[in-house]
Amino acid sequence: MTRFASFFAAALAVVGSAAASAVIDLTPDNFDSVVLKSGKPALVEFFAPWCGHCKTLAPIYEELATAFESSKDKVVIAKVDADEHKDLGRKFGVQGFPTLKWFDGKSKDPIDYSSGRDLESLSAFITEKTGIKTKTKRADKSHVEMLTDTTFKQAVGADKNVLVAFTAPWCGHCKTLAPTWEKLANDFAYEPNVTIAKVDCEAPNAKAVAKAAGVSSYPTIKFYPKGSSEPIDYSGGRAQAELISYINDKTGTHRIVGGGLDAIAGTIPALDKLVGSLKSGGAAAYTELEKATVGLQDKYAEYYNKVAKKAQDNAQYVEKELARLQSLLKKGGLSPEKLDDLTSRSNILSIFSKDETVSPKEEL
Incomplete structure (x- = not known):
């Protein structure tokens, strides 16, 4: 009796889970009434239970249906097991899984959906076709630049250093890397000479660039130095700190985890050595520092001069100004x-x- 009760409870849990799904399950019995004769537009996924790509899409598709659930009287989000119901798959020319087709609610002939399989792309497609907007909270803007065959040529070899992750939507390691990549892009979002980018190697508009880059496994990370279209393969660790360290080494930046700057950002080694001689060098040391800043392209070179002048007039200037800035x-x-x-x-x-x-500046 106990075993039966446990089995019955488990069965109820499965039924409850299925009932909670916002995605409508289609069969030959209800396909026409739900899709072809309802008068409502419908996005239909033709899937197979054994298909890896289908399993990857499943939670995203469920989230999509949930996002449009408040408009279920205006648009249908559905799926059909085309492995079990092969006739339905053949009827609509399904040759692989998953296949997504859009029925406009008027014609019996659907159009293929060929854009990205992420929630944002799917939602945008439905909104474009129906004018219906989701009730979901808009995600924060990503600082990862998605590159295509066209935009890749514009981004690489130009005036920025570009770190590119070549990924595939079904790749487990790519999914693990994704949140780290977003954090990395946030860390370098305000570096004018650095771009953190990604290429979806299975997107129709990015397959050519993936092939040209010789990508054969995922994720593959390549660094493209500023002004060069020849990449450097990245083979280091994939932790956020390791990736930041790599970019700093390659580009001369000084970022740390969280997007801040390290303790030597802004400093100029050649001038730092001269600062050490100001205490005992008098006017000659000051003049040498002033001459050393001439012609330097660094934006903070003149700041060294400013601090030196003020410090020579006021011995407490450095400590007071440092305390003010830190406050x-x-x-x-x-x-x-x-x-x-x-x-x-x-x-x-x-x-x-x-x-x-x-030391105070000597009078000449």
């Missing part, structure tokens, strides 16, 4: 650009602070 940083609420600027200036002030005081 602003702790307070928060700064734009990313301002945060980077204050961090870089604080790093430079810290170089001066190591010597505590700078």
Whole structure:
């Protein structure tokens, strides 16, 4: 009796789970009434239970149906097991799984859906066809640049360093990498010379570039230096910190996990050495620092001069200014650009602070 009760409870759980699905299951008995004669447009997935790609799509398709559930009187999200119901698959020319077809609610002849199999692409397609918008919360904008055969040529070899992940929607390792890749893109979102990109190698509009890049496994990560279309294969770890370190080494950036800057961002090694001699070098050391900044392309070169001049007039300037900037940083609420600027200036002030005081400039 106990075993029967357990079995019965399990059966109820399965039935309850099936009933909770927002995706309509189609069979030869209800296909016409639900899809062809209802007058409502319908997106239909033809799948097979053993199909790996179908299993990958399943939770996304369920989420899609849930997103449009409040408009189920206007649009149908359905699926049919075309392995079990082969006649339905043959009737609509299904040759592989999963196959997605759009029925407009008027014609019996559907059109194939050939865009991305992610929630955003599927939702956008239905909205485009019906004008119906989902009730789901809009996801935060991704800083990962999706490249196609066309945009890849525009992005690579230009004025930015580009790190590209070549992926496939069914790839388990790619799914594991995805959230890390998003975080990585966020970390470098405000670096003007760095792009974090991705190529969906199975998307119809990106297969050519994947083939040209010689991609044979997923994910494959390649780095394209600024001004070069010749990639460098990345074979390091896939942790966020490891990827950040790689980009910093290749591009001269100073990012850390979370998108902030490290303790040497903004500093200029050649000038740092001269700062160390200001305490005992007097006017000659100051003049040497001033000359060294001339012609430097670094945006913070002149800031070294400014700090040196103020510190020579006021021995407490460095400590007070450093404390002021650090207070602003702790307070928060700064734009990313301002945060980077204050961090870089604080790093430079810290170089001066190591010597505590700078000797007053000698009168000539």
